[in-house]
Amino acid sequence: MVKTLRKKLLVDERGKKYLLKKDVERFGNDLGVVDLKGIKEGSVLKSHKGHTFYLLEPTIYDVVKKMKRRVTTLLPKDIGIILTYCGIADGETVVEAGTGSGALTIYLANAVGKRGKVITYEKRPEFAKVARENLASVGLVRRGQRIIGLDEDDILDKEREENEDGLYNVVQKIGDVTQGIEERDIDVVVLDLPDPWNVVEHAKKALNKAKGRIAIYVPYIEQAKKSVEALKKHGFMEIRTVECLVRDIEISEKGARPSPRMIGHTGYIVVARVKPENDDRE
Ligand SMILES: C[S@@+](CC[C@H](N)C(=O)[O-])C[C@H]1O[C@@H](n2cnc3c(N)ncnc32)[C@H](O)[C@@H]1O
The missing domain is CATH 3.40.50.150 (Vaccinia Virus protein VP39)
Incomplete structure (x- = not known):
């Protein structure tokens, strides 16, 4: 039923989760900055410092x-x-x-x-x-x-x-x-x-x-x-x-x-x- 979650989920390589608005195009933490523009959920990304992030669809949980x-x-x-x-x-x-x-x-x-x-x-x-x-x-x-x-x-x-x-x-x-x-x-x-x-x-x-x-x-x-x-x-x-x-x-x-x-x-x-x-x- 809950389909319109209106958010995307970014998970860093340590498992730390960030719930972002759908239209956020850049994200940064101590592991570096990732460019999210045009990136679809279900993708793996590298920050400018070389660390791995995963862009996912969030669940209700x-x-x-x-x-x-x-x-x-x-x-x-x-x-x-x-x-x-x-x-x-x-x-x-x-x-x-x-x-x-x-x-x-x-x-x-x-x-x-x-x-x-x-x-x-x-x-x-x-x-x-x-x-x-x-x-x-x-x-x-x-x-x-x-x-x-x-x-x-x-x-x-x-x-x-x-x-x-x-x-x-x-x-x-x-x-x-x-x-x-x-x-x-x-x-x-x-x-x-x-x-x-x-x-x-x-x-x-x-x-x-x-x-x-x-x-x-x-x-x-x-x-x-x-x-x-x-x-x-x-x-x-x-x-x-x-x-x-x-x-x-x-x-x-x-x-x-x-x-x-x-x-x-x-x-x-x-x-x-x-x-x-x-x-x-x-
Ligand atoms: C522990 S909270 C409920 C938390 C909720 N189950 C959740 O998962 O977010 C209890 C709520 O019941 C409300 N409440 C207490 N007595 C009530 C009453 N007699 N009628 C309606 N709401 C009441 C309180 O104001 C409070 O917001």
Whole structure:
């Protein structure tokens, strides 16, 4: 889905990465200056000092790693668990809160694709604006696209057409999600905020009763426990709480061993699905 990354990736021979605007024609660091004019991604280059650089197309991973952030973003390992355990798929509609810097939003939008949609709530306008820049940098929203609840409804006809056409599949909203979720018949609700248990009842109303799923990310076990209690109380089933630890393995000629550096604890992920409550015969 995310095709218009609007950036190119330069990697030096030490593996240091530089995310550059598409129109940058020259680049320099301590390894020398490289001329990028007319050079296509997928090329190897030499600097004036004779060092090697590689010009590549960035992946979403490269872009998210380098993007502007005002708050802590979810790490890929945790995002991977949310996407896979909830089975988030092409064409689905996801409600997310809070948007934060938009890292998770980018992966969610990529998973649901052009036929799907992500509606993302954020209560702090200054964070929503940073997220809008990040989302625009990967072509998921138009630059300056309206944030519902913040900007006037001056949406251009062209923008309406583009949205209807599925060109931009993220809708940003300002709002406190503990006060309610406006959308209905949603496939997945994803929460990364301090008190998700206060949103569970609203999520239940918003979710499709046949296939609705929820994912909650929280750093503390007490938050996970309160979330699980709320999920049980408000009619969810298949409740599962996990933590994901990733260990890099260093492989050299001497041998292979786990890296002494490791990302320790980040958070717990609670996933569940809606438990049907009525015998709804056709
Ligand atoms: C940790 S950040 C989310 C980071 C995001 N998942 C990412 O990967 O970039 C949590 C965000 O939730 C927002 N937030 C907290 N409570 C909220 C609420 N009740 N409604 C909407 N947003 C909320 C905060 O302002 C903050 O931006």
